[in-house]
Amino acid sequence: MSTLRILSGMRPTGKLHLGHYTGALENWVYLQNLLADDGSKVYETCFLIADYHILSTSLDTSEAYRNSMEMLLDWLAAGIDPQKSPVFRQSQVKEHAELFLLFSMLITSARLERNPTLKEQVRDLNMESLTYGHLGYPVLQAADILLYKGNVVPVGEDQIPHVEITREIARKFNFHFPHPTIGDVFPEPEPKITKFSRLVGLDGKAKMSKSLGNTVLLSDTPEEVFSKVRNAVTDTLKLRRNDPGRPEVCTVFSYHKRFTAQEELAMIEADCLSGALGCVDCKKRCAASISAELEPLLEKRRYYEKRMGLVEEILLDGERKAKELASHTMQEVRTAMRLG
Numbered sequence: 015m016s017t018l019r020i021l022s023g024m025r026p027t028g029k030l031h032l033g034h035y036t037g038a039l040e041n042w043v044y045l046q047n048l049l050a051d052d053g054s055k056v057y058e059t060c061f062l063i064a065d066y067h068i069l070s071t072s073l074d075t076s077e078a079y080r081n082s083m084e085m086l087l088d089w090l091a092a093g094i095d096p097q098k099s100p101v102f103r104q105s106q107v108k109e110h111a112e113l114f115l116l117f118s119m120l121i122t123s124a125r126l127e128r129n130p131t132l133k134e135q136v137r138d139l140n141m142e143s144l145t146y147g148h149l150g151y152p153v154l155q156a157a158d159i160l161l162y163k164g165n166v167v168p169v170g171e172d173q174i175p176h177v178e179i180t181r182e183i184a185r186k187f188n189f190h191f192p193h194p195t196i197g198d199v200f201p202e203p204e205p206k207i208t209k210f211s212r213l214v215g216l217d218g219k220a221k222m223s224k225s226l227g228n229t230v231l232l233s234d235t236p237e238e239v240f241s242k243v244r245n246a247v248t249d250t251l252k253l254r255r256n257d258p259g260r261p262e263v264c265t266v267f268s269y270h271k272r273f274t275a276q277e278e279l280a281m282i283e284a285d286c287l288s289g290a291l292g293c294v295d296c297k298k299r300c301a302a303s304i305s306a307e308l309e310p311l312l313e314k315r316r317y318y319e320k321r322m323g324l325v326e327e328i329l330l331d332g333e334r335k336a337k338e339l340a341s342h343t344m345q346e347v348r349t350a351m352r353l354g
């Protein structure tokens with residue numbers, strides 16, 4: 015395989031917010047469209063709606079389909095092109111479950127218990143005990159990636175331990191089960207460290223998260239964006255319009271840094287520091303910058319919302335392509351393992 019393949023995914027939690035956009039989605043679109051000097055694609059990209067992964071923290075799947083479609087609308091609106099990148103649901107490609115089962119024999123529970131991300135989740139979600147499936151979710155992730163022979167995994171620094179588990183599983187499989195003709199069935203995927211731009215929530219205290227109610231959605235209209243940004247936390251010491259502010263501690267300014275053009279940003283910073291700019295005006299300008307970036311996404315989303323039949327076809331087509339790749343890999347796996 016000459017082109018490197020990337021498999022990335024998200025849990026379907028419904029409509030996406032700005033944090034999803036700056037933290038992953040815009041990078042996915044960039045990688046999807048990246049061309050080499052000779053005009054060929056640098057990466058083959060596949061995007062997974064990780065609906066099985068919902069079950070690791072909740073048994074309520076009643077909204078799984080609706081949430082998957084809402085998320086897919088946001089992916090398409092942001093520029094995921096189904097002609098270039100198949101999009102598909104994990105639950106519709108049964109090979110994910112099959113490979114997960116086989117991989118779960120290649121790693122010890124002690125190794126999974128040492129996973130630092132798991133410890134963080136247990137703490138953040140106040141969990142008293144883990145299900146067997148939750149402990150094993152890095153194994154399911156390994157199956158997600160290796161089923162499509164992903165060679166590159168775009169990650170932030172904190173996700174490197176997961177890629178390491180995927181690499182260990184690939185190595186162990188290749189060592190124990192060499193394929194009679196191709197040798198190694200799986201590549202050892204390389205983490206591609208990406209500087210994600212993480213956005214704090216409107217409350218200024220944590221990252222954007224739907225459960226915390228501190229988000230701006232990609233599908234929010236300019237009026238909705240303004241009404242949310244209007245309530246964002248600013249510099250608590252700037253009490254009156256003409257008080258000098260501290261942009262470095264202000265949530266709104268952190269959004270300006272990402273969404274406002276450089277020249278205007280410098281003016282906003284200077285006027286905040288001198289007290290010439292009031293927070294209400296500043297928030298209006300911030301909301302306008304965010305909405306300007308979201309405008310083409312909104313337009314594209316409306317196009318697809320009126321054509322849900324087309325969106326369903328896109329999903330079915332992606333699932334057909336994913337099944338072909340997955341079935342081919344599983345044939346190699348069964349041959350290497352002398353099963354069946």
Ligand code: SF4
Binds near residue numbers: 252260264294
């Ligand atoms: S003027 Fe703008 S940057 Fe300064 S504290 Fe107010 S909202 Fe924040």
